[in-house]
Amino acid sequence: MTTDHDFTNPNILPTGTPQGQSAMQNPNPAHTEQATDTQNRYSENVGETTHFGYQTVNAHDKQAKVAQVFTSVATKYDIMNDLMSFGIHRLWKRFAIKMSGVHRGQHVLDIAGGTGDLAKVFSREVGKSGRVILSDINEAMLEVGRTRLINAGCNNVDFVLANAETLTPFDDNSFDLVTISFGLRNVTDKQKALEAMYRVLKPGGRLLVLEFSKPVFEPLSKAYDLYSFTALPLMGKIVANDADSYQYLAESIRMHPDQTTLKAMMEQAGFINCDYHNLTGGIVAVHRGFKKR
Template sequence: MSRKQSPNPPHRTTHFGFREVEEAEKAPLVRNVFTNVAARYDLMNDLMSGGIHRLWKDEMVSWLRPRPGWQVIDVAGGTGDIAFRIRERMEGQGQVMVCDLTEDMVRVGRDRAIDSGRLDGLQWICGDAQRLPFPDRSFDAYTIAFGLRNVTRIEDALSEARRVLKPGGRFLCLEFSQVVLPVLDRFYDLYSFQLLPRLGQVVARDRDSYRYLVESIRRFPPQADLAARMADAGLEQPRWRNLSGGIAAIHSAWRL
């Protein structure tokens, strides 16, 4: 009698913008997007937000209140905007590890640091938010800005955040979120889907990457849903602050 073979495990899918793709496909697709936009990423952020993203990042770091001597990991830290702010608040004491999936983004950030004379207290590494190459309980704080929506499995990234935080460590996520003002949401949809891809085509010569970025925002969990996922991952006391009517939001939690 022949042994009955077990069925093949089902393929798991996820979203890449509005497309459904195999989970294994998403990270290479995301890496390709940010490889394409790395050289003009900071310029596009200024143009797309009118510079408001700088205020959002300032608010995030102010809420974090980094202390001298901390060890901080900034995941999806790309070109260094959050890391530079944290390092300045630590008064020259402590380390910020910038970890990003895309080598070109890391290279741009490292070059920015060198060009601006930021030579101490910053380290740069390519790594996946779902499989961070660091031991348990390594960091006093974990930050991620505009990166969580690009991971394949948000729950895995949140679990990894908890794993690498020390007891008492702080988690902060800045991300585009769900607009809470009725008039603003209609204007924001028009701006996002009509103007941003065109701006990407003109400035970055890449319409498709910016269409993906707009679509990825719409697929990201709303504020309360993300807070619940944080709690499920073992991050405690989750809360959030809306920015600019919910266009963006900062989520906070602790590893206790």
């Protein structure tokens, strides 16, 4: 059985080579122009309408629709994560924690932190002199995380309802580390959220985005699609009595920007030295960027 301690055992961490790492000197003009064009096309999708899975909805309505999904699945969220990923999500989170570089005394903001998987580990790593804030826009998810972490004795964690697009409860230059794990794809205006994350980071601080992405091998992509659109809704119906929410989750993954597009969005928000690691053939990617000192 995997424990939270296993999340930070360096002997069992997956290894990988960062891809798409920024060269801050003499960037390739053609690549920069292509990335900007890709981002501009993506930004045009956030106007009066946006996507909710494969549906086109009023942009102002998406937040409420996403909230309904996660309110519905909150109590079954952890068990469904284990079932859907065959437990591999623990390895993905372990890798993200390795990349976080978190240490004693730091201040960490875990956005869309839900049931508190990462926040629980960060709580231990920053120690009594550090502070962790578990934030989520969904009250039901935040309450599950709050109960779980309080029961675990995490007394250096605060719980804050916050919209990732603004992060208005938090001051500029407040955090050494900001993370968002499997939450960015549900944000209506992702570019605005990345800019808010940049704002609240201290100079030299680090952003980590752990999110579903685009498989890099075509056979894997086809098999993944088949699994996502057949098995996930079926498991959602059986375990959580909610097939529709898991149908949306599958669709939201397909609508999320690919690895290079998200990296370009981070750079547009001001982050430097951006790179990403593909995990499980690109099914998931960890993006990393830093705020200028």
